[in-house]
Amino acid sequence: MLFIVLVLVLAALGLLITALITASSLWAWISIGLSVVAGLLLVVDWVRRRVGRRRQAAVAEPEDEPSAEAATSAGDDDVADEPVTAETADEPAEQATAVAEAGEPADQTALIPAAGELVGTAEEGEPGEERTDEADAKIVDELDVEVVVVDEHPRYHLTDCGWLADRDVIPISVSEARDLGFTPCARCTPDAHLAQAHRAKKKSKA
The missing domain is CATH 1.10.150 (DNA polymerase; domain 1)
Incomplete structure (x- = not known):
């Protein structure tokens, strides 16, 4: 045009x-x-x-x-349609843990696990808790035999426990460890060994 x-x-x-x-x-x-x-x-x-x-x-x-x-x-x-992932599901638990940590007393000993707190998981290789007989528990409560604990872990162990490996350990008496809330390791079974050693020693003296 x-x-x-x-x-x-x-x-x-x-x-x-x-x-x-x-x-x-x-x-x-x-x-x-x-x-x-x-x-x-x-x-x-x-x-x-x-x-x-x-x-x-x-x-x-x-x-x-x-x-x-x-x-x-x-x-x-x-x-x-957004899927619920493990990270999303764990968010409430992480928030609850943060609140629990903020509410801990300032003078609480670092070695003492907080009440109801799960320190260590199966994924981290945390050993289970030893099932101690009542008779063995009574004996162990009165012993001053040395065991070891690991900072921020809930179990106490024998010094030759295989789980310890090259971890930094803290020596402590078994009675004190129990008083502080630590529990026996299911791998090295310190309560059974210490109670048996105490009975054998007592029997040899008799």
Whole structure:
């Protein structure tokens, strides 16, 4: 369209020059007519482009709205379908542990496990608690035999316990360890060994 208008304008200019040279009014009127046609073509082209833009805008608006709704629905579905992981499940437990730690007395000995606190887990290789007979427990409560404990772990052990490996140990009497809340190691069974050694020593004296 613009190319046709350009041709008409050039033709009108050429006829206008011819009319001036020949002093003929016919060429002048023809030049004017071509100029009017070129102007009409420009107006028609402008109207056609404007109508086309409006149609495109009207078609694009309904297509954009479902896209926004679909994005919102997809976001809601992602939140609803988000799987509960082990880390998410452990968050309340971690918060409870932080509250319990904040509420511990400031003068509490670092070696004493907090009441109800599980220090060490099976994943960390923490040994279980020895099941001590009542008779052995009574004997061990009165002994001053040395055992060892590990900082921030709930068990007391014999000095040759295999679980200790190269861990830093703290020597302490078995009666004191029990008073502080430590429990016997199921791996080296200190209560059974100490009670048996005490009975054997007592029997040899008799």
